[in-house]
Amino acid sequence: AQSVTQPDIHITVSEGASLELRCNYSYGATPYLFWYVQSPGQGLQLLLKYFSGDTLVQGIKGFEAEFKRSQSSFNLRKPSVHWSDAAEYFCAVGPFGAGSYQLTFGKGTKLSVIP
Amino acid sequence: DAGVIQSPRHEVTEMGQEVTLRCKPISGHNSLFWYRQTMMRGLELLIYFNNNVPIDDSGMPEDRFSAKMPNASFSTLKIQPSEPRDSAVYFCASNLTPGQGNADTQYFGPGTRLTVL
Numbered sequence: 001a002q003s004v005t006q007p008d009i010h011i012t013v014s015e016g017a018s019l020e021l022r023c024n025y026s027y028g029a030t031p032y033l034f035w036y037v038q039s040p041g042q043g044l045q046l047l048l049k050y051f052s053g054d055t056l057v058q059g060i061k062g063f064e065a066e067f068k069r070s071q072s073s074f075n076l077r078k079p080s081v082h083w084s085d086a087a088e089y090f091c092a093v094g095p096f097g098a099g100s101y102q103l104t105f106g107k108g109t110k111l112s113v114i115p
Numbered sequence: 116d117a118g119v120i121q122s123p124r125h126e127v128t129e130m131g132q133e134v135t136l137r138c139k140p141i142s143g144h145n146s147l148f149w150y151r152q153t154m155m156r157g158l159e160l161l162i163y164f165n166n167n168v169p170i171d172d173s174g175m176p177e178d179r180f181s182a183k184m185p186n187a188s189f190s191t192l193k194i195q196p197s198e199p200r201d202s203a204v205y206f207c208a209s210n211l212t213p214g215q216g217n218a219d220t221q222y223f224g225p226g227t228r229l230t231v232l
Contacts, residue, residue, distance in 0.1 A: 032219060043119070043206055043223030044158075051219070090158065094219070102148075102171065103221065107157040 002027040002093050006106035013081050014114045021076040021109050023091035033074040034092040034103065035065055044090060050074065061085070086113040117141075119224035121207050127230045133195040136227045139188055140209030148221060149182055149192050150206040158206070164190065197231045204228050 003026045013019055025031055032051050036044040048059025055067040065076045074091060088110045092103040120139040128134055140147050148163040162172040164184045172182070179198070184190040194201055208221040 036223075041225075043225045044208075044221075045223070046220050049219060102160055102163065104160075105158040 002031070002104045004091050004093050004104055004106035006089075006091055006109050008109045009107070010110045010112065012112040012114060015083050016080050019076075019078045019081045019085070019111070021089050021091075021111070023074045023076065023106060024072050025074065025091070025093045026072065027093055032094045033065075033067060034094070035059065035063070035074075035076050036090045036092060036105075037061075038088045038090065038108070040087070047076070047089075081111075081113055083113045083115055086111055119207055119209055119222055121205075121224035121227050123227060124225065125228045125230075127232065128197055129232050130198055131196045132231075133193065134197045134201075134229060134231075136192040136205050136207075136229070138190045138192070138207030138224060140190070140207070141222055142188070144209035144211055144222070145187070146210050147184060147190050148208040149190070150208065152204045152206060152226070153202075161192070194229075197229075199231045202229055202231050 005024045007022050034049045035047040037047050038044045047063050048057050048065055050057045050067045056064060058064050063076055063078050065074055067074050076089060088108045090108045091106045094103040119141055122137045126134060146165045149161040150158050151161055152158045159174055161174045162182045163170055167184045167187060179196060180194055182192045192205060204226045206226045207224045210221045
């Protein structure tokens with residue numbers, strides 16, 4: 001069974017600082033990987049996704065993530081954080097095999113931004 | 116596009132009462148998912164439908180929970196009887212059928228915050 005670990009429950013950064021959110025997954029085959037963001041009181045919104053090809057993927061709002069198979073990681077990065085990035089971030093993995101679109105989510109990392 | 120629509124946004128009920136949560140997926144989307152989010156357990160998949168047919172309900176916690184999708188534009192999640200431990204935010208999400216563009220991306224509704232007293 002697949003699983004996702006987000007080791008950091010809560011991260012605080014200053015506005016303008018760089019950001020890296022960690023995600024490690026466990027899956028027996030090539031995974032399909034996602035990062036979603038949840039603003040307070042809102043549903044989840046897709047930031048970016050990786051299926052194959054270039055291991056560095058670009059997403060919305062200036063985010064990017066790098067897939068590292070050897071480390072089973074898919075870390076999310078942003079070079080300069082804005083106050084509006086304060087939210088909770090979820091990493092997810094899915095098999096997408098034989099019509100299955102089930103996602104397994106990590107527990108999330110809450111990001112706070114200091115002005 | 117209106118996105119995934121959920122109602123009600125907030126529900127407060129007393130233990131033992133029946134609760135019905137509603138979801139309207141994005142038009143043209145053929146897969147629909149119900150999730151539950153709590154502080155302790157995070158985001159859990161309860162059940163998902165493909166073309167109105169339940170595919171996997173292994174995440175449904177117990178018989179008190181049931182879900183239906185009578186047509187492509189409507190789904191319900193019912194809890195009867197409700198208990199305080201059911202208090203959570205319930206999300207509905209939808210995506211396209213496999214093989215269609217962006218079928219991998221789930222679009223989430225705003226959620227229903229359920230409080231059972």
